[in-house]
Amino acid sequence: MVGHIAFSPVTISDGSVGWFGLGPVSVVPEYQRRGIGSALIREGIERLKALGAQGCCLVGHREYYPRFGFKNVAGLSHAGVPAEVFFALSFGGRMPQGAVEFHEGFGAKG
Ligand SMILES: CC(C)(COP(=O)(O)OP(=O)(O)OC[C@H]1O[C@@H](n2cnc3c(N)ncnc32)[C@H](O)[C@@H]1OP(=O)(O)O)[C@@H](O)C(=O)NCCC(=O)NCCS
Numbered sequence: 001m002v003g004h005i006a007f008s009p010v011t012i013s014d015g016s017v018g019w020f021g022l023g024p025v026s027v028v029p030e031y032q033r034r035g036i037g038s039a040l041i042r043e044g045i046e047r048l049k050a051l052g053a054q055g056c057c058l059v060g061h062r063e064y065y066p067r068f069g070f071k072n073v074a075g076l077s078h079a080g081v082p083a084e085v086f087f088a089l090s091f092g093g094r095m096p097q098g099a100v101e102f103h104e105g106f107g108a109k110g
Pocket residue numbers: 023024025026027028031032033034035036037038039060061063064
């Protein structure tokens with residue numbers, strides 16, 4: 001295995017449905033910077049669209065995700081995360097507004 005990506009459903013306080021969170025995504029260090037991470041993200045987005053998803057959001061590096069169309073969206077946030085590292089990509093419909101929560105499996109509860 002040289003890399004992996006995961007998506008999971010998120011909840012949004014405005015009741016929007018069909019949104020997913022991207023992450024984690026990783027590529028084995030020796031294989032980084034060869035386009036594998038980009039391929040995982042692009043293919044993942046296409047598969048989400050094929051499933052009828054409405055959009056995708058994530059917490060991630062500011063330099064990396066805009067190239068895939070992800071944007072910082074005023075009014076869409078994730079608690080405890082600076083606005084500049086929270087990104088969303090709508091697949092054509094409206095952009096949600098409110099607070100996004102990832103699946104509780106991603107929580108860091110002691
Ligand atoms: C982020 C990651 C998945 C990218 O995978 P990759 O196969 O190297 O990505 P690609 O080859 O498609 O793209 C390389 C680009 O990613 C950028 N990049 C890689 N790691 C980066 C980082 N930590 N911060 C900013 N940009 C990063 C590089 O600048 C490069 O851009 P360039 O082509 O303009 O130079 C990989 O670097 C990784 O596994 N990092 C450690 C885990 C991680 O941070 N995951 C993301 C949060 S869950």
